[in-house]
Amino acid sequence: MDVFHYDSVKAQNVEMEGASKIKVRWLITKEMGAKNFAMRIFEIEPDGHTPLHKHPWEHEVFVLEGEGEFFDGEKATPFKFGDVVFVLPNELHQFRNSGRVLLRIICLIPYTKE
Amino acid sequence: MDVFHYDSVKAQNVEMEGASKIKVRWLITKEMGAKNFAMRIFEIEPDGHTPLHKHPWEHEVFVLEGEGEFFDGEKATPFKFGDVVFVLPNELHQFRNSGRVLLRIICLIPYTKE
Numbered sequence: 001m002d003v004f005h006y007d008s009v010k011a012q013n014v015e016m017e018g019a020s021k022i023k024v025r026w027l028i029t030k031e032m033g034a035k036n037f038a039m040r041i042f043e044i045e046p047d048g049h050t051p052l053h054k055h056p057w058e059h060e061v062f063v064l065e066g067e068g069e070f071f072d073g074e075k076a077t078p079f080k081f082g083d084v085v086f087v088l089p090n091e092l093h094q095f096r097n098s099g100r101v102l103l104r105i106i107c108l109i110p111y112t113k114e
Numbered sequence: 115m116d117v118f119h120y121d122s123v124k125a126q127n128v129e130m131e132g133a134s135k136i137k138v139r140w141l142i143t144k145e146m147g148a149k150n151f152a153m154r155i156f157e158i159e160p161d162g163h164t165p166l167h168k169h170p171w172e173h174e175v176f177v178l179e180g181e182g183e184f185f186d187g188e189k190a191t192p193f194k195f196g197d198v199v200f201v202l203p204n205e206l207h208q209f210r211n212s213g214r215v216l217l218r219i220i221c222l223i224p225y226t227k228e
Contacts, residue, residue, distance in 0.1 A: 001207065002200045003184055003191050006176075027198045028174050034200065036224035037151045039174050060142045060153050062120075062176070062220055070117055077117050084141045086116045086148065093115065106176055108222060110150035 002032065006041055014042075014050075021048025021097075030111055037110045044068065044097040044105075052094040059093070060108040061085035067099030116146065120155055128156075128164075135162025135211075144225055151224045158182065158211040158219075166208040173207070174222040175199035181213030 011023040021044060028039040041064070042050070052071065063083045069076040070085055071094040078098065079085060085105075087093045097103035125137040135158060142153040155178070156164065166185065177197045183190040184199055185208040192212065193199060199219075201207045211217035 001184065001186055001191075001202065001205055002198075003193050004198055005196050006198055007196065027176075028200045032200060033202050034172060034174065036172070036226055037174065037222065039176070039198065039222070058148060058150070060148065060151065060222070062141075062153070064178075070115065072115055077115075079117050082119050082121065084116075084118055084120055084153065086142045086146060088115065088147050091115055106220070108151065108153070108174070112150055112226075 011043060016051050018051030018053065019049070021045035022050060035111065037108050040107050040109075042095070042105050042107055044095065044103040046097050046100055046102075048103075049096040050094055052092065054090050054092045056089050057110050058089050059085070059087040061087070061095075062106045064104040064106060066097060066101050066103035068103045068105070069096050069098045070094070071096060125157060130165050132165030132167065133163070135159035136164060149225065151222050154221050154223075156209070156219050156221055158209065158217040160211050160214055160216075162217075163210040164208055166206065168204050168206045170203050171224050172203050173199070173201040175201070175209075176220040178218040178220060180211060180215050180217035182217045182219070183210050183212045184208070185210060
């Protein structure tokens with residue numbers, strides 16, 4: 001068992017192509033014994049965003065702070081604290097900060113990425 | 115893609131033996147297409163708790179609101195908003211509300227429970 005505050009985990013810049021003003025904290029990982037899925041927090045500054053991309057694995061997301069929108073390549077859907085976002089495998093997706101303060105979301109991915 | 119507020123999902127009483135004053139909202143499930151893991155919120159009233167039990171699958175937990183403690187059968191470890199709790203497979207565990215307001219935690223489990 002492990003109990004720790006998320007801010008005790010270092011926030012790293014996300015250097016992916018198409019990512020802007022975004023950091024990630026890897027909270028629960030396979031290195032800690034989590035064999036099935038990983039928990040991360042993404043912190044996106046105002047006007048920042050994740051890449052617009054898709055991949056064969058799903059995202060399970062919970063919005064912790066701030067305001068943003070989910071862009072699927074055509075339509076932007078707003079979200080805020082308390083919202084849940086489920087992204088299916090192979091769906092085009094981008095998370096954007098559309099507010100004036102930091103956007104903080106929990107985002108989980110499976111380790112079984114096939 | 116699906117975006118919704120967690121309170122749009124019905125909170126159901128948890129009727130397990132050893133559970134007290136606790137409700138669950140199943141937010142992301144296999145019925146929605148989540149094949150690898152499920153996202154739930156547990157809402158525990160003051161003095162309420164989950165069962166003290168263990169099982170062959172892990173928990174990945176994020177504390178959203180309130181104050182509580184993690185009990186491993188011997189020792190109680192306090193937690194609050196922003197804390198992350200990782201429970202390994204087969205670890206004895208209980209989540210307790212030790213505060214005066216509702217305790218709300220996100221708790222994820224794998225569907226690969228072997």
